[in-house]
Amino acid sequence: MPIRTASARWQGDLTEGSGTVRTGKGGLQGNYSFKSRFEEGEGTNPEELIGAAHASCFSMAFSKQLADAGVTGTWVETAAKVHFDKTDAGMTVTRIDLETVGQAPGLDEVQFTKLAETAKENCPISRLLSPGAQISLTARLAS
Incomplete structure (x- = not known):
């Protein structure tokens, strides 16, 4: 690679x-x-870039999970909310909340959520970040 x-x-x-x-x-x-x-100034920051990396990696991992389950997903959209907090160790990324929504014909909400959770566990960026930050996931099947 x-x-x-x-x-x-x-x-x-x-x-x-x-x-x-x-x-x-x-x-x-x-x-x-x-x-x-x-603050709220113009431009980007490292935490937004981490969020973009995580959201894009997760979306690809989820697409793979759908394909492995024999489902062709129509689309997946993921947002990552990166929490950057002051801790005893200093400023730290403490938590990332992934919120994903997608269309996957043939799946119900339970199946969709289960595949999303598997994708979260197998996403390379989740694996990189999870030892230091809590990662939550909310998955919603769009109609």
Whole structure:
């Protein structure tokens, strides 16, 4: 498998400086700052990027679980809410809430949720993050 890359550049001090972040092939790039991370300023932040990585990885893992169950999912959409909290150890990603909804003809809500839970357990990004952060999942079958 290929090695994936990303880069970030920061200029200035922590509170007044700014930076840019870019994925290796340039598919995602953006600006970030103290305000975009710790306040409500313009730009992205590491926690949003973790959320995007987790949501996209989970959606692909869920699609695989559906296929393995013999179901062709019409679509899956996942949001990740990354909780960035102050702890005794300092600022920490403490929890990620995944919320997914999708269409999967032939499945009922119970089957859909069970496959989503399996996808959460097998998603490589979930496996990476779960030792340090609690990961919850809400799955809803769209009609």
